[in-house]
Amino acid sequence: GEDVEQSLFLSVREGDSSVIxxxxxxxxxxxxxxxxxxxxxxxxxxxxxFSNMDMKQDQRLTVLLNxxxxxxxxxxxxxxxxxxxxxFCAESGSSxxxxxxxxxxxTLQVKP
Amino acid sequence: xxxxxxxxxxxxxxxxxxxxxxxxxTKGHDRMYWYRQDPGLGLRLIYYSFDVKDINKGEISDGYxxxxxxQAKFSLSLESAIPNQTALYFxxxxxxxxxxxxxxxxxxxxxxxx
Numbered sequence: 001g002e003d004v005e006q007s008l009f010l011s012v013r014e015g016d017s018s019v020i021x022x023x024x025x026x027x028x029x030x031x032x033x034x035x036x037x038x039x040x041x042x043x044x045x046x047x048x049x050f051s052n053m054d055m056k057q058d059q060r061l062t063v064l065l066n067x068x069x070x071x072x073x074x075x076x077x078x079x080x081x082x083x084x085x086x087x088f089c090a091e092s093g094s095s096x097x098x099x100x101x102x103x104x105x106x107t108l109q110v111k112p
Numbered sequence: 113x114x115x116x117x118x119x120x121x122x123x124x125x126x127x128x129x130x131x132x133x134x135x136x137x138t139k140g141h142d143r144m145y146w147y148r149q150d151p152g153l154g155l156r157l158i159y160y161s162f163d164v165k166d167i168n169k170g171e172i173s174d175g176y177x178x179x180x181x182x183q184a185k186f187s188l189s190l191e192s193a194i195p196n197q198t199a200l201y202f203x204x205x206x207x208x209x210x211x212x213x214x215x216x217x218x219x220x221x222x223x224x225x226x
Contacts, residue, residue: 008152033214042116042202042217043155088154098143098208099170100215102155 006089006103013111018076020106022089027070029091033100034063034074037086046087047074076108084110115139118203118218125193125225133188133221135203143208144186145215146170146178149200158201161186162208193225 003025012018024032030051035043049056049063049072056063062075076083089103116137125131135144142163147155147170157170159178167178175197177189190197200222204215 004154006154031214040219042219043204043215044217045214048214098206099145099157099160102147104152104154 004089004091004101004103006087006106008104009107009109011109011111012079014079014081016079018074018079018083018108018110020074020076020087020089020108022072022074022103024070024072024089024091024101024103026091026093026101027067029093031092032063032065032072033088033090033092034061034072035088035090035102037088037105039085043088079108079110081110081112084108114219115216116203116205116218118201118221120221121219122222123224125223127194127225129193131190131193131223133190133201133203133223135186135188135218137184137203137205137216139205139207139216140183141205141207141216142183143206144180145204145206146176146186146188147202147204148172149202149220155202158188190223190225193223195225198223198225 005023033048034046036046037043060077064073086105088105090100119134145160146158161180164180179187200220202220203218206215
């Protein structure tokens with residue numbers, strides 16, 4: 001079945017790089033996503049990568065996709081206290097329903 | 113105004129009561145979804161709808177029902193609330209266009225069943 005796994009917690013110092021990892025099971029997923037949830041707010045689409053790409057960079061964010069290992073990562077360069085949030089990995093799955101399968105979410109704590 | 117609006121933002125209700133959570137959107141999207149979020153479990157799909165005549169169960173639909181009153185409105189009902197339905201509920205929309213993937217989420221409804 002479809003499943004997405006993430007570690008639950010990551011703590012870094014301000015200015016360091018953060019790397020959040022995710023594994024997924026459905027190799028037919030067209031897109032893989034990273035969402036950010038700030039306290040008291042809904043989920044906001046941070047970035048996404050098409051399944052035929054290996055890497056996508058957007059300012060401080062770098063997404064790496066290893067299709068062979070079904071592994072997705074999000075690197076945040078020069079992490080700031082405002083980056084403290086829960087980060088969700090999601091896959092689009094094999095059906096055409098538009099359903100997204102979410103991981104458990106990784107809480108990123110950025111220490112000053 | 114927000115693209116996806118959920119009401120109420122917070123609600124405390126008693127076991128056995130019927131409660132409705134409402135969602136409206138101005139995105140013009142056909143597809144709407146209800147998810148619940150529990151700590152350590154991520155988001156799980158309750159129901160989804162492709163249009164007013166198309167309603168589908170998600171992975172955890174037991175104890176819930178939905179109504180798609182219009183393209184812009186999708187409500188979630190708990191017929192007889194129980195404490196393990198205490199969670200954060202999110203409505204989301206998408207247009208299903210592969211060139212513009214991803215969801216737009218509402219701000220969520222925090223529901224507590226006592």
